[in-house]
Amino acid sequence: MLLTGLLASDIATCEWHVGMPLAPLYDVEARSVRSAVDCRRQEFQAGRTCARHAFMALGLQPQPIPVGPDRAPIWPPGFTGSISHSKTYCVAAVGRCSPHLASIGVDIECDDAVEPALASEICLPQERDWIERQPPIDQRRLLTAIFSAKECVYKCQYGLTGTLLGFEALSIELNPDSGVFSAVFQRPLPPFSNAGRLVGRFRFVHGHVVTAMILPLSNPTLLV
Numbered sequence: 001m002l003l004t005g006l007l008a009s010d011i012a013t014c015e016w017h018v019g020m021p022l023a024p025l026y027d028v029e030a031r032s033v034r035s036a037v038d039c040r041r042q043e044f045q046a047g048r049t050c051a052r053h054a055f056m057a058l059g060l061q062p063q064p065i066p067v068g069p070d071r072a073p074i075w076p077p078g079f080t081g082s083i084s085h086s087k088t089y090c091v092a093a094v095g096r097c098s099p100h101l102a103s104i105g106v107d108i109e110c111d112d113a114v115e116p117a118l119a120s121e122i123c124l125p126q127e128r129d130w131i132e133r134q135p136p137i138d139q140r141r142l143l144t145a146i147f148s149a150k151e152c153v154y155k156c157q158y159g160l161t162g163t164l165l166g167f168e169a170l171s172i173e174l175n176p177d178s179g180v181f182s183a184v185f186q187r188p189l190p191p192f193s194n195a196g197r198l199v200g201r202f203r204f205v206h207g208h209v210v211t212a213m214i215l216p217l218s219n220p221t222l223l224v
């Protein structure tokens with residue numbers, strides 16, 4: 001499984017692969033993609049399909065997940081989650097909100113998704129220096145992993161801050177041996193302090209990089 005081992009066991013995860021059946025959309029969901037192109041409708045429906053299965057894994061009935069004005073999913077009261085898709089896969093994670101769980105972030109990317117020419121837009125100087133010190137054969141997928149980690153942290157923090165971030169807002173450190181990444185905000189973003197370190201996990205699997213993290217309700221910077 002793509003997300004196996006990346007999140008705590010009380011968080012339900014589900015994955016979908018192109019060609020697998022899709023669950024029907026609720027009206028409130030279908031309205032959001034009524035005028036979308038086919039591939040966008042399919043990825044949206046795949047995300048809702050995964051989320052339905054994750055709810056069922058938690059012992060709950062499937063529930064609608066409308067789209068917020070900011071495109072973030074609106075999770076049912078008392079629950080939080082995250083969705084990501086690549087061209088061939090979709091993943092979702094859903095958990096019950098608690099003091100230990102306020103927000104979830106997941107992201108999946110084809111492991112060659114990011115062109116090296118985009119490194120200067122995505123990476124801070126220290127991230128580029130680190131990539132350049134890695135074996136050339138690994139550099140593109142590590143660049144993609146840094147991109148994925150930033151997207152994952154972005155989705156996870158958004159539920160708490162409602163803030164749009166640029167790539168320069170976060171510094172990512174990957175540890176390929178342990179599969180742990182850390183993210184440091186480059187400026188204060190309440191409730192996070194700058195230099196506060198958030199921790200997530202990543203893995204390379206089936207030609208993709210997958211990243212995942214959670215944030216608790218309190219002390220969101222004390223996750224090391």
Ligand SMILES: CC(C)(COP(=O)(O)OP(=O)(O)OC[C@H]1O[C@@H](n2cnc3c(N)ncnc32)[C@H](O)[C@@H]1OP(=O)(O)O)[C@@H](O)C(=O)NCCC(=O)NCCS
Binds near residue numbers: 084154156168169
């Ligand atoms: C939201 C965003 C991260 C999605 O990334 P993506 O690679 O296009 O697509 P993914 O498949 O990984 O994720 C898309 C899903 O993220 C979720 N999503 C969208 N906006 C979100 C938000 N603000 N907060 C949390 N989740 C969000 C949705 O579930 C969406 O799928 P859906 O529309 O089918 O429901 C990206 O489009 C974006 O807006 N980025 C903001 C700028 C940025 O990346 N900054 C760098 C981070 S520091």
